[in-house]
Amino acid sequence: MMALLLTLIALFMLQVGVSLAGFQLKGDGLERTFKREGEDVLLTCGVDRSSPQCAELKWLYRRHEADDNSPIEQISFEGNVNQSLPRASRLSVTSNCSLLIRNLHSEDAGLYGCAWIRFLYILTISSSPSDVAERVDLTCSLKSFRELDDCSPGRLIWVDETGTELSGKNAEFEVNPHKQCVSVLTVKRPSGNSKKFTCKFVEDDQVMIDLVYILTE
Template sequence: MLPCRDESSSSSCSDVNWLYTKDPNAQFRTEAQNGKVVQSSVGASRLSVSSNCSLFIRNITDEDAGGYICQLKNKNDAHLVLNTFSISSDPPEVHPRENGSFTLLCSLNRYDKRIPCKENSIIWRDERGSHLTGEAVWFEFRGQTNCVSVLTVKHQSGNNKRITCQFIEDNKEKIKAVYSLNFSDLLTIDLPGHNFILMVGSVVKVVLMFLGLVAALIYMYRRRTKENEEQRTRTKRRTVDGDEDDL
């Protein structure tokens, strides 16, 4: 929620406009006018103006990072900056690669990208708070490039990890993001479950077809045997009848 005016203010929001720009060099666009969200706005479905005229953004994404202005009639504009901080996987859907590892990216998406992130300002920690650097049994720190830090996680069956990524500025934690790793789930994803099910289904189908073929052969064999026996019986009877006529 981006604040616009004092919480104690009882005035209506009919005199409030919200403006937004993704880039400092770009023009601002109107997101809310006279206290109401502009429906033609790209993110209109996720925006709302609260009772105290703050701009509420649901399900914030990197696309929401930018500069915001709250305009109040006969008052100074309120300028705000929204930066986003997140952990994502590469590729987007986490799954172990052939070597049993995958990559996590911890990113600070700044409104003003001209402001660089200092070296080692984005750090990784495990559930015990230990700084993850260098290489160990289950991870490898790949370094930080500007505002993106990269950590490769090595798959270990049966172990779960909770990784925290922190953004440090002036020796203080400004923001953090937490990522939970369930290696059991990753193992499940790693196995070709659907292919396995299809393969089992195919095997069952082949077995059923084989059993059906055997049953058909047995049926045909018994039928043919019965027909042969009936034919021999008829032949024998004709022979006996012929002998009786001769007598």
């Protein structure tokens, strides 16, 4: 995994003509940020606006679905957001050159770079009618960067209102994990009271982020 992350950094920086010198790793890998769709996130850059470095720094972004030939998006320059971006109204650069993204969308997931390099992970749940009568599919997705879509070394799990992990298939539900970081829970539509299901991303028995979905009749 570490070799893959370093390769991604190199590709990310080389495409915009930026040297890896001055870009920093945190701990034994890149900084990772986990957020839910609809939340806000503040990605720190680690410098002060009064520093000469700040005016020279750019926020760069590579989207989740990007392939090797996709262009890098320049979010900011000279401390200001690129107003030509479709999501410019949700972006701002703070006094210490950090990047604030409001009302996160799933397509905001991806690779971000400033003085630190980080991956932004966004957890979402969507619902749709199942192929089986009187059932509904709840799809939980954790998006970050295309090459990391296998979820390794973590996994997505579903739990019910009692905190019991749901797995396999029975008369009440069916769990279908995908190769990508996606898990589909198929459940009966409730008749009367609503039901609560929680999707969790777990690494080494630690919950990195979770999201609750309340299913009504």
